Amino acid sequence: MDYKKIIAAAVFAATDAALNEEEIYRLLEVPKQENLGDYAFPAFALAKTFHKNPAVIAEELATKVKSDYFDHVEAVGPYLNFFLSKNVVSNEVIKQVLNEGADYGYFDEGHNGNVPIDMSSPNIAKPMSMGHLRSTVIGNAVANILAKRGYHPIKDNHLGDWGTQFGKLITAYKLWGNEEDVKKDPIKNLVAYYVKFHEEDVEHPELDDEARLWFKKLEDGDEEAHRLWKWFSEVSLKEFQRVYDILDIQFDIYNGEAFYNDKLDEVVELLKQKNLLEESEGAQIVRLDEYNLSPAVILKSDGASLYITRDLATAIYREREFDFAKNLYVVGSEQTHYFKQVQAVLLKMGFESAKEMHHIPFGLITVNGKKLSTRSGRIILLEEVLNDSMDLALKMIEAKNPALPNKEQVAREVGVGAVVFNDLKNERILAEDFNLEEILKFEGDTGPYVQYTHARGQSILRKAQELAITGSDYALDDANAWVVVKQLEKFPEIVKEANDRFEPSVIAKYTLKLSQAFNRYYGNSKILADDGGIHARLGLVQATATVLKESLRLLGIKAPEQM
Template sequence: MNYQNEIITILHQPLQNKLSAEQIENLIETPKHTHMGDVALPCFELSKIERKNPAQIALELAPQLNTENTIISQVEAAGPYVNFFLDKSQFATQLLKTIITEGQQYGTQSYGAGKTITMDVSHPNIAKPFSMGHLRSTVIGNAIGNLLEKTGYNVERLNYLGDWGTQFGKLIAAYKLWGDEEKVRANPIQELLNLYVYFHEKAEEDSSLDQLGRDWFKKLEQGDEEATKLWKWFREESLEAFQTIYDLLHVSFDSYKGESSFHAQSDQIIEMLDQKGLLEESDGAQVVRLDDLNMPPALIKKSDGTTLYTTRDLAAAIYRKETYQHAESLYVVGNEQSLHFNQVRAVLHKLGYDWSDEITHIAFGMMLKDGKKMSTRKGKVVFLEEALEKAIQYAKENVEEKNPDLAQKDEVARKIGVGAVIFHDLKNDRRNDIEFSYDEMLRFDGDTAPYLQYTYARAKSILRKAGATSTSYQFHEADWNYAWPIIQKLASFPEVIQQAVYYYDPSKMAKYLLKLAQHFNSYYANVRILEESPYQPSRLALVESVSVVIKEGLSLLGIEAPEEM
């Protein structure tokens, strides 16, 4: 329910020869003071078109507007503005009935129905622990996927594992030189990380080690039995460790096809590029020149004959289009890969694939530690599992202190701790860098998930104490100062979903929920909700509606809402 849409329709009837519905939507605004109405149309733009005084236009336009059988109670001209006053009681009644009747389906839309979108998300590198850096792709991608599904799209979530490339040649070389099988089997991911970091430390002293790593990767690409056996072992151990993280985050995928799945197609890509006359030699390597697009060449095959992830990404992109027939192919990958995806798009276009413009890079900033980029090879990294466990433990201590008799404390602590970590990421514009901070992440007041979860639990507690809700929605005038901002926020929930989808930006939903919770907590502090009166049923209806929207909004972000805290 969007009263602004109704006002746009009312205005468009007399203005359709002068302004489009979209132009009217961009012009209307919310007045600063309530005595000036709920929505206003400034007439300055019309003044330019009609070459008349804007105040005169407002005077002439107001009587022409047909508001019969609408939620508009009054229209008036005030200087250069046409002001609209809503029948708040009627609007609130309709809205709350809709939310309570539809429940978690409120806000669901169908404009994406019949269309498939593929999402390349998470994609951690095997044989390395899941770092906080990989959290960003995982939770941003999961939230965008949820929002797309809410608007009707079929979403295919693809975990394109980083399981191929020179780094695995280096890891195999490190294991062959210094590895201890018993140690690796006892603690695979940590030991493999130690070997990887040690290799890079030694390579700074002995440059021949880098060549040894490249040689082992070439063996892997050529199907060498020993290299393949070690690589498969590293991959299996990694997937098992990753699954622990995904289970905690309640995230799942439709495919785990990693880079290695497209290694075999690399030769076909190279042949296609060659047949089209696109391949050129550069210092012994094979490249596709993109000078006409003001981009550096796309490196397709290195001078030692091994392929690069650009080659595999081209093969994966073609496979995804042929397999899923997507309307759009999203890649939730860091800002630093922008050039890479521009090159992939450009090469696909040169190969004659018109659907290359369906590829969209959903870029995001870095997770910083002490203002610097995290680096696995330098050993400067925060592990996600460690952060989640610490957050859950902190939440458990908080629950023990504030509500020691709470049932299922461990499960509630898990929801709070994991939610805190996810929301710390999603409340920020995805394009910005984020400073990793336990203190900021685990605060239980302010702009945090625990604050939203506690608001939801408070609403559910009120409803339990009341025992039942009612179908009466007649608000008392004294309530409007605190109730109306909530009503306006609840009404805009479907629009916020659209905006978050349009910009691929979950922070729009996160910020919306924080504002809704602030309005509700102000209402709770100033209105005696449980006091017996003729207005109690409408107050409870408002509380129930808030609980529905907060729970669904958090769910879209991939965060669970405990009934009690």
């Protein structure tokens, strides 16, 4: 039930249609102080129509606006403040959550429209470091939220399996590599070769020329270059899968950059047909002056492709293959200008679908204030961080609740959930500094705090099973319960906002507010007291646990039953 619509209809009826209901709806506010009601309508908007002081208009309307959903309406200065009926609204909201269960908050906005999501996208022959966490978990949460709004997300792990870095890696392997070492510990040794290349090319810039030559050989189908590339790719994918298994994240397709290698000629040909290509210092470029963007370099002077060549082919393929409703790219904010170039080139080529291309940027992740970099050797492996988090969670459980059943599984869910929640709780554009011990605390703005709140609710419900409680009325007029009810009522709106903004932090912040409200209620109420209100109180507990579990699921986090 949208209670703002009820208020808008009541105001509309009382003001002789001075404003339409949609206009009134948009003007409604939530007062900053709870003692000022649940919603407020600013009477300023009617001053010109009625030629009266807004405060006088509010006073007059306070006696005219009526609804069974209102406990009372009062004028406070120029505002008309609405106090919803706690009994009526709590009964409706709790019933709706319990009836709909995990489907609460679902809305078929997307009509099953396809939405490819370019996410995670680690580079072959490099480990998955903490730097890969953000694209992976943000993309996964965005996909879950889109599905909740009726879209069909298609998670595409657009692997970095092509490009000049392979020329560098092949060069390094040829100079310093050893097949047996790579077989024993593939990623560790391949990264060591890559780092050594960047150390050596400072004094020996001719290494860059050799790397470019090897990549050109790879593009031209050279047998040795292709054999090494395929080998590096296979061992890397095995390493990546272990991390994805820990995170419990699956992908629909793994179309890496190499997948589009045979589609690049068409891109170049289409650009030529549109007379968009021109030569600049030997390279082929597309000018984007009308978009206030720098020229997009499509082919280098040696004829080799670039990232943008392959991303143009990717976008065209996705339009043809999926007829997408939206085309999303979860990539760091440092690539914002680049994705504007990709979109602009597509629009100049005549691909109107590019209007639904959205770059979902995010800030850097640092560990103890230091930026991560593969080429400089400053790597913190994501798998190691996840394992450390799970180990620390297990130690905490053994110290606080050693008799907990399935404590290893709970530690896994808490440890992984803590890492994911910490990443998603702040707006994605902000940088994130990672501190393992802070994120695993069971109080404060953490994933374990939300998970523990859910587990607390489940504990109450398990105790209540012995009481054989029945009833059909969920009316509550307790002030602390009311705060929880209002949070529950907001959930569908929260999902919509998170979807509209591609912003999982909206849901993460919501879970913290709901948890805080519930824990205040828990601390001030005798939920299991054997009186006439126990059925309604347990309904509120169950509704809260349901919404917390679903909120965590949307973020890609498990909700343990016990902790």
